[in-house]
Amino acid sequence: MEILVIGATGYAGRRVSAALARAGHTVLGLVRDPDAPVVQALQADEVDTVHGNFTRPETWRPHLDGTDAVVHLLMDMSDPVGADRRLFSEITAVQERDGQRRHLVYTTGISSYGRTGVALMDENTPGNAESPIGFRFELERELAASGIDHTVVRPGFLYGGPATTSMTGQWFAEAEAGKPVFYGDVTKRWSWVHVDDLADAYVRILGNPTAVAGETFVIADDQRLTALDMQRAAVRATGRTQDIGLESAEAGGMMQLAADQDELVDSRKAHRLLGWRPRHTSFTDAPDRHYRAWKASQPRT
Structure with a gap:
């Protein structure tokens, strides 16, 4: 199968692209800057990089020709x-031009739910329309009405590897700078998933996409710790002992505000239909290892 990955240079995109290539697919990774260091890393993982800017469809439109599937893994913050x-x-x-169907694997996320009041959410839990990123559920509905063959993936909070845009990477960096900060409700709990476990879900979906056409999957592990306890583990892993400052969710920006509530989800549907189960139990099982991986990925000065 030939697969175009939009967001291939991102945190999740790199691991998903590499996993799909290892599974035997021809993977076209869309890259905005052909000279970026990440491009060489993708190529080393046998991903064929192609040039294009997602904000300008004319630059990536030709790459749709001949593809069997598209994996969408980014959110254009300028016009999501x-x-x-x-x-x-x-x-x-x-x-319509070539008569060939494509399967779109469309990625949103569990913060799209917003405040639901549901202790353990799943694929059938209605989202709160007032969530700052609740528009992603509306986009899911528009996709379902479009007639495009598709599968929706709602990942939990990501950790592992370089942790480029992971909350854990932010926690490590703040701890090293001596200024760890926690934003919002100190009792909130989030569901998480290791980035490589997430990549495995995409491999399983595209191993037999017709079997899961029209389905939505929540992808997360089963840990139930508070986010503040997770951050404490991250700070300890850096060897720092300073207290964590507390700030409002608003002070942390839109994404912190969007996630300022319990976001615990149940992935039993993915277990049942995909045979997917997380190989990594929890970030707190090996925070020192995750810190070393993040540290090794930092630019050397």
């Missing part, structure tokens, strides 16, 4: 709704 709607339109248009 319009950009994804253009993706849906481009896939529809190319299918």
